[in-house]
Amino acid sequence: MAGRSKPVDLATRSFATQGEATAFFKAMLNRYRPGEQVNEEDALDIAALLERHTEYTAKVGKGVSHFEVMMTEHGTQCFRIVRTDGSGTDFSYRNCITQRPPSRKQEVSQAFRRAVRFDLYNARDAFFATYGDENGNATCAVTGEPITRENAHMDHRPPMTFEVIVTTFLCSRGLSLDSVPLTTGRDDQVSPEVADQTICEEFRAYHSSVARLDLVRNTVNLAQASQHRLKDGRASLT
Structure with missing residues (x-):
């Protein structure tokens, strides 16, 4: 539990613990349906969170056009980057928060x-x-x-x-x-x-x-x- 007690500081807002940050972005994700584009206000927070990703440069590529929500093959939802060149990729908000890639x-x-x-x-x-x-x-x-x-x-x-x-x-x-x-x-x-x-x-x-x-x-x-x-x-x- 020690890791979850660490603060998470973003350019747009700060969270006292990783648990608070997880709850915030989980609730945001669940406000959207698969295929929906994230609104501009939420996109600012997601962009700030994405900067913490351990593969940030590869995920962003030539630049971010916008964010949307996609359905995974396991029946859950995740955020997706749509790049300026039309390509896109998924990313885990949890990995951004913990800054720990999967083992x-x-x-x-x-x-x-x-x-x-x-x-x-x-x-x-x-x-x-x-x-x-x-x-x-x-x-x-x-x-x-x-x-x-x-x-x-x-x-x-x-x-x-x-x-x-x-x-x-x-x-x-x-x-x-x-x-x-x-x-x-x-x-x-x-x-x-x-x-x-x-x-x-x-x-x-x-x-x-x-x-x-x-x-x-x-x-x-x-x-x-x-x-x-x-x-x-x-x-x-x-």
């Missing part, structure tokens, strides 16, 4: 999650087709409340959480984090990709064989993520 472990996990994203979408759609009610809703496995397809995630049931699946897959094939070839940092590449198609397909097959999935509300799934991380002393991706 190798996070990048590998994101890449493998990207590899199975359509399998997870298909599992979600099959669940709704089988168990959805007349209003198109299904039941959250955690809260018991009705949820729509738009706010539903497929959660990996413990003990085979997604992190455990990635860890055991790598260990079984003698792979380390550094030996997984990734493509990162490309324009509009919200998450890294596994560059080796053979590894990608092998992981999809392994994931399909061991994953046990529950349908949960997206906010519940994100809240549970930290609880399912590997604890010290267990198998590790490092």
Whole structure:
């Protein structure tokens, strides 16, 4: 928690803690729908925040025309830069606030999650087709409340959480984090990709064989993520 207590000073405003800055830009992001252009007032704050990005020069390119909001492949929203030459790319406001790029472990996990994203979408759609009610809703496995397809995630049931699946897959094939070839940092590449198609397909097959999935509300799934991380002393991706 020490990092979240650090102040965040921008050219346009200051925040006493990283938590305050995160809440401010999260609320801003959620005021927009995918495809909408950010208004001029909010754009000033985003431009000031962007200056903190660890890859600022590459993100800005030849200059910023405006900002907009885009939908990621994981069903969440993020800010997007539209450059003066018409090109564009996404960026993480959280990374700007913490000024910490994703770790190798996070990048590998994101890449493998990207590899199975359509399998997870298909599992979600099959669940709704089988168990959805007349209003198109299904039941959250955690809260018991009705949820729509738009706010539903497929959660990996413990003990085979997604992190455990990635860890055991790598260990079984003698792979380390550094030996997984990734493509990162490309324009509009919200998450890294596994560059080796053979590894990608092998992981999809392994994931399909061991994953046990529950349908949960997206906010519940994100809240549970930290609880399912590997604890010290267990198998590790490092």
